[in-house]
Amino acid sequence: MINGLTLLLLCQLCGEVLGRALHLPVPGPVIGMALLFAGLLLRDRLSDRPAEAPAAPGLGQTADTLLMHLGLLFVPAGVGVVVYLPQLARDWAPLSLAVVAGTLAGIAFTGRLAQALIRRLG
Amino acid sequence: MVDLSEIWVYLARDPLAALTATLLAWMAGLRLAALCRWHPAANPVLFAVALLAAALLLAGIDYRQYFQGAQFVHFLLGPATVALAVPLYRQWQHVRSSALAALLAVIAGGGVAAAVGVAFALALGAAPEITASLAPRSVTTPVAMGIAEQIGGLPGLTAAVVLASGVTGATLGPMTLNLMRVKDWRARGLAMGTAAHGLGTARAIAVNATAGAFSGMAMGLNALATALMLPLLWRLVFG
Numbered sequence: 001m002i003n004g005l006t007l008l009l010l011c012q013l014c015g016e017v018l019g020r021a022l023h024l025p026v027p028g029p030v031i032g033m034a035l036l037f038a039g040l041l042l043r044d045r046l047s048d049r050p051a052e053a054p055a056a057p058g059l060g061q062t063a064d065t066l067l068m069h070l071g072l073l074f075v076p077a078g079v080g081v082v083v084y085l086p087q088l089a090r091d092w093a094p095l096s097l098a099v100v101a102g103t104l105a106g107i108a109f110t111g112r113l114a115q116a117l118i119r120r121l122g
Numbered sequence: 123m124v125d126l127s128e129i130w131v132y133l134a135r136d137p138l139a140a141l142t143a144t145l146l147a148w149m150a151g152l153r154l155a156a157l158c159r160w161h162p163a164a165n166p167v168l169f170a171v172a173l174l175a176a177a178l179l180l181a182g183i184d185y186r187q188y189f190q191g192a193q194f195v196h197f198l199l200g201p202a203t204v205a206l207a208v209p210l211y212r213q214w215q216h217v218r219s220s221a222l223a224a225l226l227a228v229i230a231g232g233g234v235a236a237a238v239g240v241a242f243a244l245a246l247g248a249a250p251e252i253t254a255s256l257a258p259r260s261v262t263t264p265v266a267m268g269i270a271e272q273i274g275g276l277p278g279l280t281a282a283v284v285l286a287s288g289v290t291g292a293t294l295g296p297m298t299l300n301l302m303r304v305k306d307w308r309a310r311g312l313a314m315g316t317a318a319h320g321l322g323t324a325r326a327i328a329v330n331a332t333a334g335a336f337s338g339m340a341m342g343l344n345a346l347a348t349a350l351m352l353p354l355l356w357r358l359v360f361g
Contacts, residue, residue: 005201008201008205012200012201012203015204025353026265026346026350027264027268027345029199029200029201029203029204030262030265030346032200032203033205033207033342034207034342036207037210037211040207040208041214059208063205063207063208066202066205067205067334068327070202070320070324072145072148073195073199074285074320075148075171075174075192076144076188078167078170079171079185079188079192080185081171081282082175082179083278084276084279084282087252087276091248094246094247094252095243095248095252095256095283095286097242097243098246098248098256098259099283099286099290101238101239101242102235102236102256102287103287103294103295103317103318104294104298104317105235105238106232106291106313106317107291107313107314107316107322108298109230109231110230110340111299111309111313112302113227113231114224114228114231114309115305115309117222117226118220118309120223121223
């Protein structure tokens, strides 16, 4: 558990430092995710273990625990909606329509396109 | 006689109460979702947020004071984003063969999700800073807030619409995909991660491991693509 968490934090830290040093517009955690992913693939290439072997000791367990409760992690930022009640009261119609229509159009379009492309390109 | 106001002052100032309340609200949200047999419309995040927001308003507690405690949960968003590499790695053999299709679908789909939202806001006469706050709606909170700041939006409002988009996608997304007859788990995951970031991914992970891996990848790719392209496009169109 702590092994896994340390590795995750280390990747995030490297991501934050890299992003700032190279002035990347991408946030640290996303760079950290790419780093961890690349690291896992690289380690597989260097050692010939079966592909099904567990990731790093503890990493899989920590990742599963965090991702199982991913929704919880959005709650504190979400409660911030109370600060914007005046803006919401004024512009609720364009805001809610933009959110609902934009999101569902995005999902429908991406789903259809992805299904067609996966069939075509494999 | 116990001095209730003294206890209240302690609870309001200490992070313990806010942190406990956040976890309790989440457990209540999960309980509700379980009671509704994990129907997508019974979203635990939405329920927990509504519960806590109502409690703050009723008790007259400042949001910043609440966040003092809740930030410990908020902080874990960073490591959790990094952790998305794990399901992607586990499914890599599976993902690899459709990587090009995924990349194209995510870039085009992310563009459509942003453009439709902005078009609706413009058509309904929203204020310019509201429109700018809406544009980066479909990507994960920290990225979206950074982009909003760059293009003249309100980062805090962006956090709220990002959450609303995630909840919309997680609750109504599966139904939309059924209506559109998208049956491929890979395509379903890509759609959820592109338009509804981490909340769509949380939903996808709960339903199907393949969909979860593709959703996590789509979320990362869309964050990358939107962060790189949206500020440039915004300057071209509105600048």
